[in-house]
Amino acid sequence: MTEIRDAAADLSRFRRRVLVVVGVVLVCFGLLAARLTYLQVVRHAELAERAESNRTAIVPVVPHRGLIRDRNGVVLASNYAAYTLEITPGKAGKAADLDATLDALAEVVPINARERRRFHQLRQDSRSFDAVPVRTQLTDEEVARFAAQRYRFPGVEVNARLLRSYPQGEVASHVIGYIGRINQRETVAMEDWEDEERANYRGTDHIGKLGIEQSYERVLHGQTGVEQMETTAGGHATRQLARHPAVPGQSLTLSLDIKLQKLVEDMYGERRGALVAIDPRTGEVLAFVSKPTFDPNLFVGGIDTESWKALSESIDNPLLNRALRGTYPPGSTYKPFMALAALETGKRTAQKIENDPGYYHFGGRNFLSHPGGLGGVDMNRAIQHSSNTYFYSLANEMGVDMIHDFMAPLGFGQITGIDLLGEVRGVLPSTGWKRNAYRRAEQKKWHAGETISLGIGQGYNSFTMLQLASASATLAHGGVRFRPHLVRAVHDTVTGAVVQHMRPAAEDLGYAARNVDVVRNAMVAVTQGGTGTRVFAGSAYTSGGKTGTAQAVGLSAKARASGKALDARQRDHALYMAFAPADDPSIAVAAIVENAGFGAASAAPIVRRVFDYWVDGKYPNAADMAAVQAGTSGAPLGTPLLASEVEPRSAGADIADPAAGD
CATH class of the missing domain: 3.40.710.10 (DD-peptidase/beta-lactamase superfamily)
Structure with a gap:
């Protein structure tokens, strides 16, 4: 009899354990089903957008700045395209390594002492993820030499940029003014702008600092466009998915002769x-x-x-x-x-x-x-x-x-x-x-x-x-x-x-x-x-x-x-x-x-x-x-x-x- 009672007790304990295990499994499957429902139904739109953003990148397209002319049509401020050698400090390594990077770059592309000093001065007014120019107006030969050695220089790029020029030089400089790189003080000031206005300066490195360039900044700047690019896991663009072109800035005719x-x-x-x-x-x-x-x-x-x-x-x-x-x-x-x-x-x-x-x-x-x-x-x-x-x-x-x-x-x-x-x-x-x-x-x-x-x-x-x-x-x-x-x-x-x-x-x-x-x-x-x-x-x-x-x-x-x-x-x-x-x-x-x-x-x-x-x-x-x-x-x-x-x-x-x- 004792053996029969022990066997019955063991069977009862086994059944309870099975029920507990079954209950735990059911709860786990329930939680999994609930999580799947939450992710696929409740957060479907958000996660789909996030997945798409991992596959694509939105790249701002900076508009051409408007021209400035005198009353007779003489150009006072214009734009020209040029290759620019730029370093993004946050991608190039520690600050102490920048001089070594410049030394190595100078073996490929000539960089004089004044350009070095200018780079360091601009870097002080820039954020670590801002591209800072080292040389402007690179020749095709210099671009080719750098391209062959690019793998040696993380965070260094040659980019085609539209640069502002003032053909009349010193003439009327106080009136025309000039544009310059957006500094930290101006970046902080932009935080108080309306969202739409601030968004219009995505990708823009320069802003009017003086004269007509400053007073008519909003007119001359134009509307920033966007490109939607498909990217690899490493962030490299593979093809263009969509494009909304930039609207060029408006041009000004001055009363000046x-x-x-x-x-x-x-x-x-x-x-x-x-x-x-x-x-x-x-x-x-x-x-x-x-x-x-x-x-x-x-x-x-x-x-x-x-x-x-x-x-x-x-x-x-x-x-x-x-x-x-x-x-x-x-x-x-x-x-x-x-x-x-x-x-x-x-x-x-x-x-x-x-x-x-x-x-x-x-x-x-x-x-x-x-x-x-x-x-x-x-x-x-x-x-x-x-x-x-x-x-x-x-x-x-x-x-x-x-x-x-x-x-x-x-x-x-x-x-x-x-x-x-x-x-x-x-x-x-x-x-x-x-x-x-x-x-x-x-x-x-x-x-x-x-x-x-x-x-x-x-x-x-x-x-x-x-x-x-x-x-x-x-x-x-x-x-x-x-x-x-x-x-x-x-x-x-x-x-x-x-x-x-x-x-x-x-x-x-x-x-x-x-x-x-x-x-x-x-x-x-x-x-x-x-x-x-x-x-x-x-x-x-x-x-x-x-x-x-x-x-x-x-x-x-x-x-x-x-x-x-x-x-x-x-x-x-x-x-x-x-x-x-x-x-x-x-x-x-x-x-x-x-x-x-x-x-x-x-x-x-x-x-x-x-x-x-x-x-x-x-x-x-x-x-x-x-x-x-x-x-x-x-x-x-x-x-x-x-x-x-x-x-x-x-x-x-x-x-x-x-x-x-x-």
């Missing part, structure tokens, strides 16, 4: 300064000069250390756009606007005579004018012969706030709204401005003596040449103001059709025509018996203008008279503002030559030749050009050239690798 721009830059020579020329009938900017300039081609592939140091540490500050960001006292070029203010506010009539004994006495001191004085002067003669005394007394009668309120609508001390980023406001003083500008209570108060020098464009007055040119254009056009602008039209790159015309609306400041005529006639008298007579002798047209001399530094009258304290950069600035032809102005100009002395001797001769070019189709000959550059010219020397026969730098000029050489 590049031949005029180059003429002005050549006339400045080695001198520093700025000139802005505007069509008063439209607000189009015809020339926008800042001297010295720089070569924007240096920045496209990443500027090398030596070139950057030379530009950034130069005492002449060639990277400063003096026309847009340089502020200066306007000197006597301010006087025509003071005269218009007097007429419009009723403070003076054109016929009122003021005595100019050579000084203006106020507050216990003499403010100097012409030595010996001019005697009795009305408004016309005061402008023609630049009487300081007349305008000292006028400023005192008007007061700082009345002057401010009249000058602000003309654009002085205001943002003009030109289509370039980085414009500065300058200073148009008022009692309110001074209260906000200074901290100590005694500095906040406006003193009556501070008003006197405002009348001759000195004191706290500080404006850009863009503001002075814009105000001059408004005066030339009878008080009708246009926003100055550089882009004339936007074109579809593929069809060439005009997408948009840039035509700012006119703003009539409401000046009485008779008051404008008084001032403009006085400015014509400046060139016909006044301070600009010698320079404009023999011109085939009539123009109106006003010379100006502005202090670069504040010095006592005694120190200024002695000349001992005046080194080259303490001397007065030379200015000239003008318009032509006088009866129907098509151009208005404001120019400054830094530390050059009298406006009639240095600035006016430049403007004369600008008018000769624009109005009369003449271009200075070599001897005349040399005299202008030396600051020793008056009216043009010899027989001028025909402007139509002078060509700007060829748009097909060879583009050399800026890093070539050492």
